[in-house]
Amino acid sequence: MASKLIQIRSFDAENSLEVSLREAFQHLEPRLRPPFPLTIPTQEEYINLNKAILYGILCEPHLAKIHIKHLHAIITDGYCYFTSLVIEVVNELYGKLFDSVKAQLIWVTHEMVNVLAMGFDGLLVALLRQIIGGDFSDGNLWLCFEMVSIFSSKRDFFVEEDEPRVLTSALYVFLRLLADHCRMRNDAKIEALKRMEIDFCVRMLREKFGLCFQVGRDLVRLLQDLVHVPEFRAIWKDLLLNPSAFQTSCFIDISQLYLSRTSSRYFLLRITPEMENQLRFLLTRVKLGSQMRYQVWFGKKFLGVPERETLKIDIVRFICCAHHPSNDVIQSDIIPRWAVIGWLLKSCQRKVVEANVKLALFYDWLFFNEKVDNIMNIEPAMLLMVHSIPKYVDVTHTLLEFLLILVENYDIERKDLIVKGVSSAFVLLVRKGVVQSLDALICFDMLSPLHKQLFERMFTDMLPSLSKRNIVSLPSK
Missing domain, CATH: 1.25.40 (Serine Threonine Protein Phosphatase 5, Tetratricopeptide repeat)
Incomplete structure (x- = not known):
C-alpha cells in the first residue's frame, strides 16, 4: 500500500516512522470502525492503537472525528504516548507530508490543546520550529498563520494553565518572523498575517511583560529590528524611558534585560x-x-x-x-x-x-x-x-x-x-x-x-x- 502520509520519490529509502504508523493502521483497520470493542487493550495493543489512530486521523480527514472519539475512549496515559508520536511526525516528516496531512496535523494539535494532553506544549514548539525564516512560500506562510491563530486564540488559556514556556517561545518566534515579514510591503497575502503577529506580540509585551522578561537579552535584539513598526517603536521608547509602563514592579531599567542571558532553547526555535x-x-x-x-x-x-x-x-x-x-x-x-x-x-x-x-x-x-x-x-x-x-x-x-x-x-x-x-x-x-x-x-x-x-x-x-x-x-x- 502506497503511503498516504508522505511524498516518497522512487529513490527514497523507506522511513521507519511512516512504515510503523502505516503497518499499525493496516493491521488494525477493522478495529478502527464503530462499533469499537469494549475490551481493555494490552500495553502492546495500546501502542499500536495509538499509531493506527494517528495514521487514520492524518490520512482519513472524513473520518477524523470518529478516530478522535476512539482515541478519547482508549486513553490511559493522559495522551502522553499519542502526543509523542505526533511530535515525531512533525520533527521527522513535516517537510514530506502531503498538504492535506499537514492540515490534519493542525487539526489534531487543536484537539490536543483542548484536552490538555500531556506534552502539548512540546508539540506546539515542534510546529513553531517548522516555520522557516525568510521563506515566503504559500505553505510556510500558511503554517505561520495557523500557529499565530492558535496562540492568539489560546493565549489566556495558556496563561491560566501556567504554560509560560510555550508563550515565550511563540513570542520569540513571531518577533523574529516579523522582522522578515515587515520587509514585504503592500503584499496582500501577508498583510493579515503581519497584523495577527503584531497584535499577539504587542499584547504579550504590554500585558504580560513579566513573562516576556524570561526571554532575556535577545528580546531587546529582536525588538530593535522592529523599531520602524509604530507599535514596537512605542514599546521601545517605554523600555528606554518609561519602564513603569509595563506594570512589572521588578522591572526598572532595560539594563536588567541586558544582563539576563537568553536560554539556548530559544535559539533552537529558529532552526528546523x-x-x-x-x-x-x-x-x-x-x-x-x-x-x-x-x-x-x-x-x-x-x-x-x-x-x-x-x-x-x-x-x-x-x-x-x-x-x-x-x-x-x-x-x-x-x-x-x-x-x-x-x-x-x-x-x-x-x-x-x-x-x-x-x-x-x-x-x-x-x-x-x-x-x-x-x-x-x-x-x-x-x-x-x-x-x-x-x-x-x-x-x-x-x-x-x-x-x-x-x-x-x-x-x-x-x-x-x-x-x-x-x-x-x-x-x-x-x-x-x-x-x-x-x-x-x-x-x-x-x-x-x-x-x-x-x-x-x-x-x-x-x-x-x-x-x-x-x-x-x-x-x-
Missing part, C-alpha cells in the same frame, strides 16, 4: 530539526579542510533563496549559544565553530544581513558577566578575529571595528555597562587560554587611529593588568 542535524554533523564529523562540499550542499539546501539569507543570523546565534562542542572535538581536527561562522559571514550578500550576523556574533559580549554567561558563547568571535590574521585580514578588521563601534554607540546612556561587559569578555578569554594574549588585536595596523585609540583606552583605563606592556606574558590555559 533537519537544519540542526546537518549543522551538528558539520561541527562534529567534518574535518577542517574537507568542509567545502558540505557547506555548498547546506547553502543550496537551506539558504538557496535570497530571502532566506536572514537565516544566517539565527544560525550564528545557534552556533554560539546552543552548540558547545566537547573538549575532544575542540582538540581534534574537526572544523571549528569560528570557521563555519566565517563562511556564513563572508557569504552575506546584503549589508543589513551582514551587520545583523555580526551583532548576533557579538551580542553576548556587550553584557558579558562571568557569573551568568558562558565563555563558549563568546569564544567563536575571538577565534575568528585571531585566526583570520593574516589570510583574511579584512574579516578581522571589519569584526574588530564593528565591536568597537558597538561599544561606543549601542546604548550611550549605558556605555559603562557595555564597556565592562566587553572588557570582561576579553579578560576571561585570555585568562582561560582561549588565546594567549590580545597582542595580535591591540597591535592590529588596519584599525583607524580613532578605533585603535578606543581599543587601547578600553584596556588602559578599565583593565590595567591587560595593557599592551603586560599582555604578552599572560599564561595559556
Whole structure:
C-alpha cells in the first residue's frame, strides 16, 4: 500500500516512522470502525492503537472525528504516548507530508490543546520550529498563520494553565518572523498575517511583560529590528524611558534585560530539526579542510533563496549559544565553530544581513558577566578575529571595528555597562587560554587611529593588568 502520509520519490529509502504508523493502521483497520470493542487493550495493543489512530486521523480527514472519539475512549496515559508520536511526525516528516496531512496535523494539535494532553506544549514548539525564516512560500506562510491563530486564540488559556514556556517561545518566534515579514510591503497575502503577529506580540509585551522578561537579552535584539513598526517603536521608547509602563514592579531599567542571558532553547526555535542535524554533523564529523562540499550542499539546501539569507543570523546565534562542542572535538581536527561562522559571514550578500550576523556574533559580549554567561558563547568571535590574521585580514578588521563601534554607540546612556561587559569578555578569554594574549588585536595596523585609540583606552583605563606592556606574558590555559 502506497503511503498516504508522505511524498516518497522512487529513490527514497523507506522511513521507519511512516512504515510503523502505516503497518499499525493496516493491521488494525477493522478495529478502527464503530462499533469499537469494549475490551481493555494490552500495553502492546495500546501502542499500536495509538499509531493506527494517528495514521487514520492524518490520512482519513472524513473520518477524523470518529478516530478522535476512539482515541478519547482508549486513553490511559493522559495522551502522553499519542502526543509523542505526533511530535515525531512533525520533527521527522513535516517537510514530506502531503498538504492535506499537514492540515490534519493542525487539526489534531487543536484537539490536543483542548484536552490538555500531556506534552502539548512540546508539540506546539515542534510546529513553531517548522516555520522557516525568510521563506515566503504559500505553505510556510500558511503554517505561520495557523500557529499565530492558535496562540492568539489560546493565549489566556495558556496563561491560566501556567504554560509560560510555550508563550515565550511563540513570542520569540513571531518577533523574529516579523522582522522578515515587515520587509514585504503592500503584499496582500501577508498583510493579515503581519497584523495577527503584531497584535499577539504587542499584547504579550504590554500585558504580560513579566513573562516576556524570561526571554532575556535577545528580546531587546529582536525588538530593535522592529523599531520602524509604530507599535514596537512605542514599546521601545517605554523600555528606554518609561519602564513603569509595563506594570512589572521588578522591572526598572532595560539594563536588567541586558544582563539576563537568553536560554539556548530559544535559539533552537529558529532552526528546523533537519537544519540542526546537518549543522551538528558539520561541527562534529567534518574535518577542517574537507568542509567545502558540505557547506555548498547546506547553502543550496537551506539558504538557496535570497530571502532566506536572514537565516544566517539565527544560525550564528545557534552556533554560539546552543552548540558547545566537547573538549575532544575542540582538540581534534574537526572544523571549528569560528570557521563555519566565517563562511556564513563572508557569504552575506546584503549589508543589513551582514551587520545583523555580526551583532548576533557579538551580542553576548556587550553584557558579558562571568557569573551568568558562558565563555563558549563568546569564544567563536575571538577565534575568528585571531585566526583570520593574516589570510583574511579584512574579516578581522571589519569584526574588530564593528565591536568597537558597538561599544561606543549601542546604548550611550549605558556605555559603562557595555564597556565592562566587553572588557570582561576579553579578560576571561585570555585568562582561560582561549588565546594567549590580545597582542595580535591591540597591535592590529588596519584599525583607524580613532578605533585603535578606543581599543587601547578600553584596556588602559578599565583593565590595567591587560595593557599592551603586560599582555604578552599572560599564561595559556
